[in-house]
Amino acid sequence: MAPPDSVNFILLDVGLQLVILALRQGLLVHRTLESLLDGREVVLQWRPEVLDLPMFCATTSKGESLLRQNPMRDHAHRAYLHKVATAAGLDGELYNITGYCMRRNFATRAEQGAGDSFTRAMMGHMDFTRTLHSSYSNVVGTTDLTALMIHGEQKQGGLLHPLDSPTLMR
Known part of the structure; x- marks a missing residue:
C-alpha cells in the first residue's frame, strides 16, 4: 500500500488521538496546546489526580x-472508532477498523523491537501459547525475505497485513 495520501489519515494516529483527548479533558500537566508545544x-506528564x-x-x-469515573462501554468505543475512521475516509469493507488492528500493529x-517474550508479557499471553503468532503478530509477513536470503539480514519490508490500518504503521 502507498503512504497516506490525505491528512485525514491523521485522524487514526493513535498517539495523536490520545494527546488530543488528554488535552481536551485536562489530563496532562500542560493545560493548552501552546504550553505543550513550548515544552x-x-x-508527557499526566496530572497525578x-x-x-x-x-x-x-x-x-x-x-x-x-x-x-466510568469507562466507555465497548459498543460506544466501536462506534467512536468507526466515526473517526469514516471521517478519515476509511469506511467500507476494505477498511474494517477495530481496536484489534491497533493491537495487531x-x-x-x-x-520486531523487543522479541517474543516481552511482547507476550505486554499482551498478556502465556509463554507456551501460539496466540501471539496465530492471531496478532505479523513479523514474518513484514520481513524482507529477499534481503534475508541474499544478504543474511533480517529487514522489515513494511508490508501490510490486510487487517492492519495504513496509518498505524508509522
Missing part, C-alpha cells in the same frame, strides 16, 4: 457530558 519534555481514571470515559445518555512492532 521540552520527551515524556487523573492516573486512575479511564482514558475513554462514558457519557450521559445524550452525550452532553462525561462521566469521568502493536504486536508486530513490539516483536
